[in-house]
Each structure stands twice: as C-alpha cells, then as structure tokens.
Amino acid sequence: MKDLFSKKTALSVLYFMAGMFILGGIWALVSKITKNEIPSPTDTWVVFKEVMQQPFQNDPDYKGIGTKLLSSLGRVAIGFGLGSLIAIPFGLLMGSSKIAMKMINPIVQILKPVSPLAWFPLGLAIFQDSPKASIFMIFICSLWPTLMNAAFGASHIPQDHKNVSRAFGFSTWKYLTKILLPFSLPHIITGLRLSIGVAWMVIVAGEMLSGGMGLGYFVWEEGFNGGNIAKILVAIIIIGIVGSLLDKCFTWLQQRFSYAA
Amino acid sequence: MIDTSTLTTEENITEVANALLEQAAKAETSIEINNVTVSFKTPAGTYTAIKDISLSVQKGEIISLIGHSGCGKSTLMSTISGMVKATQGQVIANGKTVTAPGPDRGIVFQNYSLLPWLTVYKNIFVAVDSALKDKTKDEKIALVESNLKMVHLWEHKDKLPGQLSGGMKQRVAIARAFSINPKILLLDEPFGALDALTKSSMHIELLKLWNLDNREKTIIMVTHDIEEAIFLSDRVVVMNNGPAATIKEIVDVPLSRPRNKKDIVHDPKYMEIHDRLLSLLIDKFSIADEH
Numbered sequence: 001m002k003d004l005f006s007k008k009t010a011l012s013v014l015y016f017m018a019g020m021f022i023l024g025g026i027w028a029l030v031s032k033i034t035k036n037e038i039p040s041p042t043d044t045w046v047v048f049k050e051v052m053q054q055p056f057q058n059d060p061d062y063k064g065i066g067t068k069l070l071s072s073l074g075r076v077a078i079g080f081g082l083g084s085l086i087a088i089p090f091g092l093l094m095g096s097s098k099i100a101m102k103m104i105n106p107i108v109q110i111l112k113p114v115s116p117l118a119w120f121p122l123g124l125a126i127f128q129d130s131p132k133a134s135i136f137m138i139f140i141c142s143l144w145p146t147l148m149n150a151a152f153g154a155s156h157i158p159q160d161h162k163n164v165s166r167a168f169g170f171s172t173w174k175y176l177t178k179i180l181l182p183f184s185l186p187h188i189i190t191g192l193r194l195s196i197g198v199a200w201m202v203i204v205a206g207e208m209l210s211g212g213m214g215l216g217y218f219v220w221e222e223g224f225n226g227g228n229i230a231k232i233l234v235a236i237i238i239i240g241i242v243g244s245l246l247d248k249c250f251t252w253l254q255q256r257f258s259y260a261a
Numbered sequence: 262m263i264d265t266s267t268l269t270t271e272e273n274i275t276e277v278a279n280a281l282l283e284q285a286a287k288a289e290t291s292i293e294i295n296n297v298t299v300s301f302k303t304p305a306g307t308y309t310a311i312k313d314i315s316l317s318v319q320k321g322e323i324i325s326l327i328g329h330s331g332c333g334k335s336t337l338m339s340t341i342s343g344m345v346k347a348t349q350g351q352v353i354a355n356g357k358t359v360t361a362p363g364p365d366r367g368i369v370f371q372n373y374s375l376l377p378w379l380t381v382y383k384n385i386f387v388a389v390d391s392a393l394k395d396k397t398k399d400e401k402i403a404l405v406e407s408n409l410k411m412v413h414l415w416e417h418k419d420k421l422p423g424q425l426s427g428g429m430k431q432r433v434a435i436a437r438a439f440s441i442n443p444k445i446l447l448l449d450e451p452f453g454a455l456d457a458l459t460k461s462s463m464h465i466e467l468l469k470l471w472n473l474d475n476r477e478k479t480i481i482m483v484t485h486d487i488e489e490a491i492f493l494s495d496r497v498v499v500m501n502n503g504p505a506a507t508i509k510e511i512v513d514v515p516l517s518r519p520r521n522k523k524d525i526v527h528d529p530k531y532m533e534i535h536d537r538l539l540s541l542l543i544d545k546f547s548i549a550d551e552h
Contacts, residue, residue, distance in 0.1 A: 160374040166344060166361075167368045168388040168441065178387055182378040259377045259423060 039230040047230035048237075065218060069238065072203050072214035075131065079138025080199045087146035087195075088188055092180060094147070095154025108147060116141035116202040120209055130210035137206050138199045145194035153187030154180060185257050193250035200243045215239055291445060291479035292318040292341060296350035299336050310336040312505040313350070316498065320444075323471070323480040325490035327542070328500035328509075334483045335371070335449055337500075341481060342368050342447050355444050364392035366445045367438030371453065373430040375422040375437075382418040385409065385437045392441040408440035411470060428459040432466070439470060448482040452489065461522060464492055468519070487538045491531060492520060499541045512537055 024041050031040035039047070055066030063071075093100045119140045123133030157179065165175045207216025215235055223232035294316040300309045311333040318324055326334040339345035341352050343362040352359040354366060362368070375384050385405045393401065409415045412432040422430055431451060438446055451467075452460045471478060484490050490497045497512045514534055516525060525531050 160370065160372060161376060163344065163368075163370060164374050164376065164388070167342065167370075168391045168437075169362065169364060170387075170391045174387065174391055178376060178379065182376070259421065 037229070039233060044230045044233045047228070048234045051231065051234055065215075065235075065238065068214050068218050069242065072207065072216070073242070075135050075214065076138055076196070076199050076203050079135040080142045080196055082135075083139045083142030083195065083199075084146055084192060087143045087191070088150050091147040091150025091188070091191070092154045092184060094151040095156075095184070096180065101151065101155070105151075108144065111140075112144045112148075116198070117205055117209070120206055131213060134203065134206040134210050134214075138203060141198050141202050142195040145198065146188065146191035149187045149191030149194070150184055153184030156187075157183050182259075186254060186259075189250060189254045189257060193247060193254065196246050196250060197243070200239075200246055204239060289320040290317055290353075291320040291322065291355065292316075292481070293353040294318075294337075294341070294350070295353070297337070297340055297347045297352060298349040299333070299340055299345060300348045309348075309505040310503055311340075312507055314506075314508055315350075316508065316511075318479055318481065320479055321476045322496065323482070323494045325494040325497045326481065326483045326500060327485060327487070327490050327497055327538070328506070329502050329542070330485070331503055332500045333503045333506035334500055338447055338449050338481065338483050341445070342366055344368075364441050365443050366447055367441055367443035369431075369434045369438045369446070369448045369451045371449045371451075373422070373427075373434045375430060375433055377422050380419050380421055381414060381425070381433050382409065384422070384433060385440050388437050389440050404440050404442075408436040411439070411473070412436045412466065426459075427455055428463060431455065431463060435467065435470070444478065446478050446480045448480065450483050450485070453485070460486075460489070464489065465522070468493065472519070487535060487542070488526075490538070491516075491534055492522065492525060497534075497538060499538065510541055512541070 027038075027041050031038050031043075036043070051065050055064045057064035058067045090104065094104050095101070116137050119137045120133055123136030124130060127133055127136065161179050161183065164170075165179055170178065203214065204216040204219065207214035208220045209216075211217055211221070215238070219232055219235045222228060223235060294314055297314045298309065298312050300307050302308075314337060316324075326337060328334050336345060340347050341354060341359065343359045343366070346360075357365075359366075375381075376387070379387060382405060385408060386401065389396075389401045389404050393404075396404070406415070409418055412435060414429060414432055414436065417425065417429065422433070425433070431454075435451070438448075452463050455463060467480075471480065480493075482490075482493065491514055494514050497514060499509045499512060500506050501509045512534060516528060516530060516534075
C-alpha cells in the first residue's frame with residue numbers, strides 16, 4: 001500500500017489528469033466548432049448520468065446499458081472461449097509437427113485476413129439466429145491470433161528442454177505438461193490477449209448488423225437512429241474502458257506466467 | 262593385487278589363476294566404444310565430426326575428454342548418451358548396445374538444462390518419476406530429498422532455477438543426474454560457466470559424491486580445462502582437432518586418491534602430466550620475439 005501514495009504514483013495520476021484535461025479541452029473545442037452537433041463534455045456527462053440511473057433495467061421493452069453490456073460480454077465470452085478451445089490445441093499441434101504446420105498454415109493464412117464481418121451472414125445462414133451468428137463471428141476471429149501464437153511457442157522450444165525430456169525418458173504426457181505447455185503458455189496468453197481485443201472490437205459491429213441487442217445496438221439504434229449523439233459518446237467511453245480492462249486482465253496473466261530462465 | 266613379480270610355482274598356480282580371474286571380473290568394462298564414426302548431413306555436404314574412435318572404459322573410472330572447441334568431444338559424449346546415433350561402429354554401455362538415452366546413463370548438460378518453470382525440487386522429481394518407473398512414489402520422494410541434501414540445496418528446494426546462482430544450478434543438475442542412480446555419469450563441460458573458486462569447490466563435491474557411492478560410478482567428462490582434467494580423472498583422452506577428429510593420445514593420471522587440490526600441484530608427477538597435456542594441446546608457447 002505504501003507505494004500507492006508515493007511521489008511516483010502521485011506524479012502518474014497528475015500526468016493522467018493533465019492528459020484527460022487536454023482531451024476534454026479538444027472535445028469542448030470540437031463541440032463549439034460544430035455548434036453542439038457533437039455534444040460537449042458537460043452535455044455528455046448529463047446523458048451519462050441519465051443512462052446510468054438504472055443501468056441494469058431488464059424490461060422486455062427496454063434494457064439498461066449495463067444489461068446490454070453484460071449481454072455483449074456474454075457473447076464475447078462464449079465465442080472467445082470456444083475459439084480458444086479450438087485454437088490452443090491446433091496451434092500447439094502446428095508448432096510441434098512440421099506436417100501439421102504444412103497442412104494447416106496455408107488455410108489459416110487464407111482465412112486470417114478475412115474481415116470478421118464477412119463471417120456474419122454465413123453464421124446467420126447456418127444458425128438462422130442473429131445472436132448465434134454474432135457468437136460464430138467472434139469464434140472465428142478469436143481463432144487466428146491464439147492459433148499463430150501457440151504455434152510460435154510450440155515451435156520455439158529450446159533444444160535444451162527437449163534434451164532433458166529425452167535424457168530422462170519423459171512420457172508424451174510428461175513432455176506435454178512439463179515442457180510443451182509451460183513453455184508455450186506465455187505465447188498462448190499473448191495470443192489470447194490479441195484475440196480478446198479483436199473480439200471486443202468485432203462484437204460492436206456484429207451487434208449493429210444483427211440488431212436488437214448489446215452495446216452495438218445501443219450505439220446504432222438509441223444513439224444514431226435516435227438522434228442522440230451524446231449516447232454514442234457515452235457508449236464509446238464504456239466500450240473503451242471495458243476493452244482496456246479486458247486487456248489488463250490478460251496483461252496480468254502474462255506477468256503471472258512469465259518466468260526467468 | 263597379485264604380485265606378479267613372485268614366481269608362479271606349480272603349487273600355487275591355481276591360486277594365482279583364480280586371483281587373476283577375480284581381478285579381471287572386478288575390472289568390469291563399463292563403456293566400450295568400437296570404431297565409432299559420426300557424420301552429419303549439412304546443406305554443404307556430409308560433415309564428419311568424429312572418425313573411427315575406439316575406447317574402453319572400466320567401471321568406476323573417471324575419464325576426461327579434452328580438446329579444442331569443435332573437436333567433437335561433445336559429439337563423442339552424445340554418442341555414449343544415445344542422444345546422437347553413431348553413423349558407423351557402436352557403443353556398448355553396461356553390456357548393452359546404445360540405441361537411445363537410458364536411465365543407466367545420467368547426463369549433466371553444458372548449460373544445466375533445468376526447466377525454468379519448475380522448482381528445484383520438481384525439476385529433480387520429474388526426472389526421477391520418468392526414469393525410475395518401477396519405484397513407488399514414497400521411494401521417489403526419498404530419492405529426491407536425499408540427493409538434494411547431498412548437494413546442500415534442500416533449503417532451496419522451493420526456488421525456481423532463475424533464483425539460483427550458476428553454481429547452485431549446476432548442483433541441481435548434478436543432483437538430478439545422481440538421483441536416477443545411473444551406473445555411468447556423463448558430464449558435458451559441467452563447470453565451464455563457473456568462476457574459478459566455485460569450480461574448485463564443485464570438483465571436491467563431485468569427488469565426494471563419487472566416494473559416497475564407493476567409487477562405483479563411471480564418470481566421463483568433457484572439459485577444456487587441463488587442471489580440472491588432471492585433478493579429477495584417472496585418464497585424460499586428448500582429441501585431435503576436427504573435422505573427422507580422432508583420439509590423439511590417452512594420458513594416464515597415476516596420482517593416488519584422495520587427491521588434495523593444494524598439494525597435488527607440487528607433485529612432480531602432476532607437473533609432468535600437466536606439461537604433457539599442454540604440449541599436446543598447444544603448438545606455440547610464446548610469440549616470436551624477433552621482428
């Protein structure tokens with residue numbers, strides 16, 4: 001707790017405040033130039049408080065922003081979770097076997113650059129259900145970074161570690177759990193961190209397409225179509241904060257599972 | 262020892278013969294290297310690292326392999342451990358032809374090769390658990406404990422390798438190799454990365470462990486340190502420069518054990534061996550003074 005009040009922390013907070021102040025100034029200026037077409041920070045703050053009055057309201061005809069946020073997070077969690085479950089083992093397989101790499105890598109290289117949104121109509125056609133289609137889209141776009149990073153980790157296991165495994169006659173299971181997985185884990189977490197970032201970006205777009213749910217719907221329907229630009233700004237701030245918190249979680253995991261050689 | 266200088270008479274001939282047979286049985290061959298050649302395929306063609314090497318090592322002997330960098334001493338070592346396959350010839354260790362690494366040969370690698378995500382204790386346990394499949398869990402735990410205590414690292418058992426000094430890491434690696442109780446111990450430049458003081462105490466520790474085990478383990482060590490080779494070994498195998506390295510000469514070290522680091526260097530026999538090894542390894546002893 002001591003360093004929470006240290007000079008260094010105080011300075012960081014001060015710099016952060018200064019940065020926010022400058023951003024607020026530019027925002028206010030833009031608002032002034034556009035003659036309040038873009039709402040000012042104070043107007044946005046009023047709308048923010050309004051939106052936050054009953055964030056977890058969950059009536060059939062109206063859902064609060066918190067409820068919408070949770071439904072977006074839920075879909076991201078399912079799609080990202082399923083994607084990771086597939087990507088990690090396949091990535092490790094690719095990294096461990098040259099044959100698997102030659103078989104899978106070309107497919108990945110072709111599918112990876114495809115915009116996640118292109119998968120949405122395909123998901124709709126398969127599932128006939130727009131929430132499921134958004135999950136499908138998240139699933140697909142969560143695959144690639146984790147797959148590539150897991151493969152990178154598994155293919156860079158130092159010869160020293162492999163020698164230990166051979167010299168002491170490790171079983172395949174022991175090799176997997178004591179060498180392959182621990183060595184690849186930091187790389188896998190890097191992949192997961194990139195994946196969750198993409199997934200969080202894509203979910204908003206997906207929900208704009210599918211309509212009726214989540215933060216994307218909030219931005220599009222209540223914000224743009226409802227002519228309430230302040231709501232868009234509120235949503236942007238919330239999406240940004242949640243995204244950076246998700247990223248923080250994985251940064252923490254990264255530090256937790258890194259090791260000194 | 263039978264005194265061969267006394268004449269064998271008709272009366273004691275059976276006695277002498279029996280004693281000689283007994284002696285021969287005791288001097289069991291631990292490692293037999295028969296005409297081993299190792300070649301690697303490289304993009305530039307076939308590279309022969311060692312060529313036609315033969316060497317016989319007795320049980321309980323300590324042998325050093327010495328030579329310049331890249332002379333194939335590590336390759337020869339890997340052939341004994343089974344990490345590298347002989348292109349021609351064969352290695353017989355403990356009566357069996359070597360085809361792969363096995364728990365009868367413990368290896369201490371050049372750069373310790375500890376798994377950085379496992380504690381000291383788990384690094385050894387994993388090895389024991391894999392190599393000694395027919396032991397019970399309690400026996401394995403006891404082995405890890407006794408070996409860690411032997412190298413005085415029991416109080417550091419919960420540390421990760423990254424938290425240890427080089428000398429401590431090397432002791433963990435040695436404890437790991439000893440804990441599977443191999444008949445043959447293969448040390449690949451085990452003390453190369455240590456400072457001179459740590460190195461000296463590690464030499465003593467290694468010999469202590471060897472003594473504790475009734476000097477029954479055969480030890481083969483790769484080194485490029487002449488003093489280390491003489492202090493530890495019974496024989497020093499000097500290798501020619503590669504490629505296609507061969508054995509240049511085998512120098513006996515007939516110094517009695519236990520050896521004392523301080524006294525041994527003043528022994529005329531030590532100095533003689535030292536000079537011999539130096540002249541085998543180094544061509545030029547000084548720079549030419551004339552212009």
